[in-house]
Amino acid sequence: MNTFGTVFRVSIFGESHGKWVGVAIDGCPAGMALCEDDLLPDLARRKAGATGTTPRKEDDIPIFVSGIFNNKTTGAPLTIVFENNNTRSGDYDAIKETPRPGHADFVLNKKFNGYNDYRGGGHSSGRLTVALVAAGVVAKKILDSITIDATLIEAGGNKDIEAAIKKAVEDQDSIGGIVACSIRGLPVGVGEPFFNSVESVISHAVFSIPAIKGIEFGSGFAAAGMKGSEHNDAIIDVNGATKTNNAGGINGGISNGNELYFRVAVKPTSSTPQQQNTWNTTTQSVEPFTVKGRHDLCIAIRVPVVLEAVTAIALADLVMSGKAIK
Numbered sequence: 451m452n453t454f455g456t457v458f459r460v461s462i463f464g465e466s467h468g469k470w471v472g473v474a475i476d477g478c479p480a481g482m483a484l485c486e487d488d489l490l491p492d493l494a495r496r497k498a499g500a501t502g503t504t505p506r507k508e509d510d511i512p513i514f515v516s517g518i519f520n521n522k523t524t525g526a527p528l529t530i531v532f533e534n535n536n537t538r539s540g541d542y543d544a545i546k547e548t549p550r551p552g553h554a555d556f557v558l559n560k561k562f563n564g565y566n567d568y569r570g571g572g573h574s575s576g577r578l579t580v581a582l583v584a585a586g587v588v589a590k591k592i593l594d595s596i597t598i599d600a601t602l603i604e605a606g607g608n609k610d611i612e613a614a615i616k617k618a619v620e621d622q623d624s625i626g627g628i629v630a631c632s633i634r635g636l637p638v639g640v641g642e643p644f645f646n647s648v649e650s651v652i653s654h655a656v657f658s659i660p661a662i663k664g665i666e667f668g669s670g671f672a673a674a675g676m677k678g679s680e681h682n683d684a685i686i687d688v689n690g691a692t693k694t695n696n697a698g699g700i701n702g703g704i705s706n707g708n709e710l711y712f713r714v715a716v717k718p719t720s721s722t723p724q725q726q727n728t729w730n731t732t733t734q735s736v737e738p739f740t741v742k743g744r745h746d747l748c749i750a751i752r753v754p755v756v757l758e759a760v761t762a763i764a765l766a767d768l769v770m771s772g773k774a775i776k
Contacts, residue, residue: 452573454655456646458592458767460585464531466570466577467542472531473581475588477770478517480525482591486512489530489587495755496583502615502748508536510580530584534577542569547732548739552720556729576660576749579756586759589766596635598761600754603713604628618747624719626661627750631757633699633710633765638690640705640768647703648710651768655760656714661749664715668698683708716753721745 453461457477464471489512498507510532517528545568549555554574558566566572590598605614606625618625641648653665673681673696683692690707699710721741728739746752 454658454763455767457770458589458763460582460763462578462581462585463573464534464578464581465567465572466534466575467537467572468534468567470531470533471578471581472515472529473585475517475528475530475585478523478525478528478588479592480523482523482588483521484518484523484528484588484591485521486514488591489584492583492587492755492759493580496580496752498746498752502618502751503746508532508534508580512584528588530581532580532584537570542742544739544742545569548728548730548737550720550739550741551726551728574660579659579752579759582658582756582763583759586756586762589759589762592766593762593769596633596765598631598633598758598765600629600631600757600761602627602750602754603630605748605750615748615751622723622747624722624745624747625750626663626718627716627748627753628713629716629750629753629757630711630713631754631761633761636699636705636707636710636765638705638707640765640772641700641703642768642771643703646768646771648700648705648768649703652712652761652764655764656757658760659714659753659756661717661719661753662714663717665712667700667710667712669696670698670713714753714757716750719746719749722747 452463453459455477459476461474493510493512497510513531515529515531517524517526545555549559553571555568558568558572558574570577602611603609605611605627606618608614614625649667656662656665669676669681681696683694683697686693692708695708695711697706698712699706699708723741725738725740727736730737
C-alpha cells in the first residue's frame with residue numbers, strides 16, 4: 451500500500467510523468483509553524499545537478515493544498531504537492547515491449563494487467579521521493595531536538611566518492627553506494643517490541659526508498675564474527691551511556707539513549723547507458739536493449755536526505771505512538 455505509520459500517517463501519490471506527485475500526512479499536530487521556506491533546504495539537497503546525477507531538473511516548489519492556515523498546521527490532513535514540468539515521456543515508449551532489466555517494468559505490468567503508467571517508472575519512480583522528503587521535514591519538526599544526519603560514505607566500492615563518480619562518468623555505467631545515518635538525542639525507551647521495534651519500523655520505512663538493498667544497525671553483519679564479550683557494550687554511567695556502540699543505540703528493539711547508527715546499501719541505478727539484453731514481448735525473444743531517458747549514474751548521491759526523511763517519519767510515528775500507548 452501507499453500509506454505508512456500508525457499515528458503519524460504518511461501517504462504518497464502520483465507518477466513520475468503525471469501532473470504532480472505529493473504527500474498527505476494525517477496525525478500532524480495542530481499549531482506547528484510550517485511554510486514553504488521550511489521545506490526548501492532539504493528539497494534542494496535531493497535535487498539533481500551534481501556530477502553523476504540525472505539531467506532532469508524539476509523546480510520542486512511545494513504547494514500546500516490542505517492542513518495549513520496562516521502558516522500553522524490546523525490538525526487536519528496536511529497535503530503537499532509538487533508539479534512535474536520537465537518530462538520526456540516519449541523516451542519510455544519502448545518499455546511497452548521491452549521491460550528494462552533491473553526495473554519494476556515487468557512486474558508492474560503483470561501485477562496491474564498492463565494498466566500501470568510505465569512512463570519513467572510511474573508510481574514506482576524515485577521521483578516520488580520528493581514527497582518523502584517533504585514529509586520528513588514535517589517529521590523532523592515533531593522530533594524537535596533529535597538530530598538525524600545521513601552521509602554517503604562509499605560509492606562504487608570506493609571511499610573516495612569524487613574518484614568513484616569520475617570513473618562512473620568515464621565508464622558510462624552506474625554505481626551504487628553505502629549511506630550511513632546517525633540519530634542523536636533520541637531518549638531511552640522509544641520502540642514497541644516485538645513488531646514495532648525501532649529496527650523493524652525504521653527498516654520498513656527505509657525499504658520504501660527505491661534502490662535500497664540492505665540495512666545494518668551498529669556493528670551489523672560484522673557482529674556474526676565477534677564474540678559476545680567483544681560485541682557487548684559496557685554501560686558506564688547512570689544514564690546508560692556505553693563504552694562502545696556495537697548495538698547501534700538499540701537493545702531489545704528499544705532505544706537505549708546512545709547514538710542510533712545504521713548503514714544502508716544502495717544498488718547501482720538500473721538504467722545504465724550500457725547495452726543490455728531483455729525480453730521483447732512482441733517478438734517473443736531476447737534482444738539487445740539500450741535504456742533511453744535521463745537517469746542518475748550514482749543515485750546514492752541523492753539518497754542521504756531521503757534516508758533522513760524516512761528515518762524521521764519512522765521515529766515520529768514511534769514517538770507519537772508511544773505517547774498514545776502510555
